[in-house]
Amino acid sequence: IRYLVIDARILCEELVDFALSEDGIAKNDKKVYSSDFEVLRSYEKIKDDVLFLRSLHKADFISFSGAVSKDPELKILGQEARNARNSYKEAISKVEELVDNSGDDLLADIIAVRPHIEELIALTLDYLKRLNERKTEENVLDFSDIEHAALRILVNPDGSRRSVAVEFASAYDEIMVDEYQDSNDVQEAILSSITKEEDGGHDYFMVGDVKQSIYRFRQARPQIFMEKLNRFSDDLKDSDYKILLGKNFRSRQEVIDCVNAVFRRVMGQDLGKVEYDESHYLNLGNADYPASPGNLNQPELILGYNDSKKVLEEAISDDEVEAYLVADRIRRLLDHGKVYDAKQKEYRKVEPRDIAILCRSLRKVAPVIHDALEARKIPSYIMNKSGYYNSNEVENVLSYLEVLENPLQDIPMAAVLHSKLFHLSEDDLAEIVIEYEEESFGQAVLDYARDHAAEEMDPVVLFYREYDALRKLMHDIPPHEVILHILKTNGYQDYIRSMPGGQVRAANLDKLVDLAINFEHSGGVGVVSFVDYIHRLKEFDVDEGDAELLGEDANCVKIMTIHKSKGLEFPIVFLSGIKDRFSGKASRKNLLVSADYGLSLAKVTGRFKVKSKCLYDKAVLYLMNKEDLGEELRVLYVALTRAKE
Secondary structure: OHHHHHHHHHHHHHHHHHHHHOOOOHHHHHHHHHHHHHHHHHHHHHHOHHHHHHHHHHOOOOOOOOOOOOOOOOOHHHHHHHHHHHHHHHHHHHHHHHOOOOOOHHHHHHHHHHHHHHHHHHHHHHHHOOOOOOOHOOOOOOOHHHHHHHHHHOOOOOOOOOEEEEEHHHHHOEEOOOOHHOOHHHHHHHHHHHHOOHOOOOOEEEEOOHHHHHHHHHHHHHHHHHHHHOOEEEOOOOOEEEEOOEEEOOOHHHHHHHHHHHHHHHHHHHOOOOOOOOOHEEOOOOOOOOOOOOOOOOOOOOOOOOOHHHHHHOOOOOHHHHHHHHHHHHHHHHHHHHHEOOOOOOOEEEEEHHHHEEEOOHHHHHHHHHHHHHHHOOOOOOOOOOHHHHHHHHHHHHHHEEEEEHOOOOOHHHOOOOOOOOOOOOOHHHHHHOOOOOHHHHHHHHHHHHOOOOOOHHHHHHOOOOOOOHHHOOOOHHHHHHHHHHHHHHHHHHHHHHOOOOHHHHHHHHHHHHHEEEEHOOOOOOOHHHHHHHHHHHHHHOOOOOOOOOOOOOOOOOEHHHHHHOOOOOOOEEEEOOOOOOOOHHHHHOEEEOOEEEEEEEEEEEOOOEEEEOHHHHHHHHHHHHHHHHHHHHHHHHHOEEOOO
């Protein structure tokens, strides 16, 4: 809550400085802004928490007297100032929402939930004890277990070093840590224990950029980095000193200017954990880029409007509109764009491999973008760890395996016939249904094939001939060989290779063969068992990603998460999905867990179990949401700094 008041006071102070320097601001307005500043500063001076909360329960801001100037320019100026005032008044309104009482009940609320918190902690500790006992029985460890085991070997429960840590410390001349901004408390404790710092030595060398700390969900603590950054000296003669590496050797000047322009406005110590001033600006380090011809390298903000409801009978989604905009811009880049080739020292035509599309999350927008690119004959690849079984080429083969197991499955049967394995059209399928309207679709196909057997070139008859031969054979050969037979059907594998993104699609089919071989090596037998195995993987959400096929020769547009892109670079980068609101995950949880602020649990009262959040819950929620926003800001920074050109 004090942070909120400080935020409001800073906003007010900026407005006062502006108002006093502008002759166009009315005198009465200046008095109001100065009064606001004194009110907010008086709140900050109150040290007693209860008095502080009581004073905030009803903020005492005076009202404007007099109208805004009628002069057009002065009117705009005065209204802008009044709008700026609203921003810090809104911040104080948030405080009033938090403080729905005078603060007297704060301790009572905490006492009311304490027994539940204690019970929850006891339950958690008991669960961990039993889990560890089971792990010991099974002789298994996860990565976190290994980290904590290492810490117990090196450090006593009271924090002092064990003899093993002292021995390690004497064995190393230097300990060098990369990506230090992503360290967590356990990792820091392990590494600190084996340095010579406790003995007055200085052998701990860390490299990192707090602006790129984006692993909070893995308990990364940028505060660890910032503590040293703020404490270490700029003087190289001091024992603890820092070296600021301010040059960027990836990007050309236009990209650097764009990044600096964005983050000097939005990133600060309170949001993002670093004050984005000149000491943190990106500076051009690669002088080899030639001058940009025209506006070739200017960053772009692509704006679109979804008016499909007015134009089409069936509206399309905002994600589809965005996908079309991205795909159209990429098509124009591939047709007319150029990028600089550092090896050849000249501009060349843009290729799909030069382009990456970054998304905060792939689940919603990536498949839509992939389809839009495919419609424009642009090869693309979604770098994900899910969706493999839903890829069209894999689904077709799995449907065929299901039909081999049981031909009376209507949906798999229709999928196989309508796929590029057998090329039946929707009209062809409709004719079968009409002729055998009393039958299930699977049975209708079998009856149709038998009744029309004399028509040798009928597509259903051709299907049945292939199907019947393979069904007889599948009992004598392993599942992976059945799949290989399917891939040869009507040149299916060759067709898949010729499609946009054919390399990845073909690799997906090779991966399916490998999955079948692994199934066989683990003791699995037969197509029926393999199909059941795949169904179980889907049921328990054990998904797979597309086959990894990204080398220099993979000439396709890469679609990936921002986290996946960290450490990578591309000549051209699209940042997609920035229209979406932040999720605010913390606000949807009954229990909030924070390394800094402890546990917060909603209070439940009465026979109807009415849930309510006390002041402590609201404060923790505010601080956690602010940390989430800071993380999102750093994710944005990583995204915008992937582009070379």
